[in-house]
C-alpha cells in the first residue's frame with residue numbers, strides 16, 4: 307500500500323478512539339476524519355448498566371474529548387466504495403481515504419417495532435438509552451422485566467435489585483450465560499440471582515409484549531404465562547453494525563471478517579476493530595471469533611491502527627486472550643478465552659457452593675477458557691495459562 311495521508315475512522319467509540327490515539331502516538335501526522343453516528347464524543351459504555359443507572363454521569367474515556375481529528379459527529383457512514391476509496395455519509399459528504407478503520411461496533415437486538423415503541427420498553431447501549439432508562443425508573447417502576455439473562459441483563463438486574471425493585475429475568479436458555487461461562491458456572495449464577503431476590507424464568511421465549519394505552523403492561527411467554535411489567539429492559543444480545551458495507555466487497559459474516567492482522571478480507575487498506583470485527587484467533591486453532599468486550603475493543607483499536615500504518619508485510623497478529631469481568635449482586639465474575647470451544651471442563655480452585663471458585667475449560671487437553679468467581683488472582687494465572695496454550699487434565 308502507498309503512503310497514507312488520509313485516514314477515515316468509522317465509529318467513534320472505544321475502538322475508534324483507540325485507533326485515533328494510536329495513529330498519533332505512532333507519529334502519523336496526516337488527516338484523520340472520525341465519523342460517529344452518535345452526537346457525542348467517544349465515551350465509556352460499562353458504567354451505563356452500573357453507576358449511570360444510579361445517578362453518576364461520569365462516562366469519560368481518557369483522551370475522549372481531546373482529539374486531533376476532523377470530528378464528524380451525529381453522522382453515519384452509509385456506503386463504502388473500496389475502488390474509489392471513499393466513505394459516503396448520510397448527509398451526502400464523501401470522504402476519500404488511503405486507510406480506513408471500521409469500528410462501527412454493535413447495536414442491541416430488538417423486538418418488533420410495535421412492541422419496542424410501547425412506553426416503558428428500553429434497550430441499553432448508549433448514554434441516551436441509559437438516561438432514558440434512568441428517567442423511566444425515577445418515575446416509579448416497581449416491577450421490571452429484563453429480557454435476556456446475559457451479561458447486560460445480569461448487570462441491569464443486579465443494579466435494579468439493589469434499588470429494591472421487583473426484578474424478573476426471562477432467559478431463553480435453560481441455564482443463564484451457559485455459552486459464555488459454561489453450565490456449571492451458569493447454574494451457580496442462577497442460584498446467585500435467586501438468593502438475591504431476582505426471579506429467573508429460564509428456558510422460555512418472549513412471545514410478545516402487551517400494552518395498554520401505549521404503555522407496556524406485561525410480557526407474554528412461550529409457556530403461556532404473562533409476567534406483569536411496569537418497565538421492560540430488552541437485553542437480547544447485539545448485532546454488528548455492518549449494513550453500510552453492503553456491496554463494498556468487504557466480507558461480512560456476523561461482523562467484518564478479517565485476517566489475523568485485522569485487515570478486512572477482500573479489499574485493501576481497510577482494517578476492523580472492536581465489537582464489529584471477526585478474526586481467526588491464533589490461540590484457538592484459527593477459529594473465527596467476534597468479541598464484545600471492552601479490553602478487546604481497546605487493544606484491537608491500537609493494533610488495527612498500527613497495522614494500517616505499517617502495511618500487510620510488517621503487521622502483527624492479534625492474539626490477546628479475551629477477558630471480561632463483571633459484578634453481579636456484588637460478586638466478581640470473570641471469564642477469559644472461549645469456554646464454549648471446550649470439550650471438557652472442571653473445577654480447579656475453590657468451592658462452587660461457597661460462591662468462590664475457578665473453572666478451567668479444555669479442548670483436546672489444551673486450556674481454551676476459564677471462569678473465576680471472586681478469585682481474581684486465579685483468573686490472572688489462568689489467563690496466562692490460556693495464552694501459553696497450557697495442557698491441563700480436567701473432568702466435569
Ligand SMILES: Cc1cc2nc3c(=O)[nH]c(=O)nc-3n(C[C@H](O)[C@H](O)[C@H](O)COP(=O)(O)OP(=O)(O)OC[C@H]3O[C@@H](n4cnc5c(N)ncnc54)[C@H](O)[C@@H]3O)c2cc1C
Pocket residue numbers: 316317318319320321322341342343344350351352353354355381382383384409410411412413430431432458547550579580581582597598599600601603629630631632
Ligand atoms: C451497558 C453496557 C455495559 C458494558 N459493560 C462492560 C463491562 O463491564 N466490561 C466489558 O468488558 N465490556 C462491557 N461492555 C462492552 C463494551 O462497552 C464494548 O465491547 C465496547 O463499547 C465496544 O467498543 P466498539 O468501539 O467496538 O463499539 P461500540 O461501543 O458499539 O461503538 C460503535 C460506535 O459506532 C457508531 N456507529 C455505528 N454505525 C455507524 C455508522 N454507520 N457510521 C458511523 N458510526 C457508526 C455507534 O453509534 C457507536 O457509537 C458494555 C457494553 C454496554 C452497552
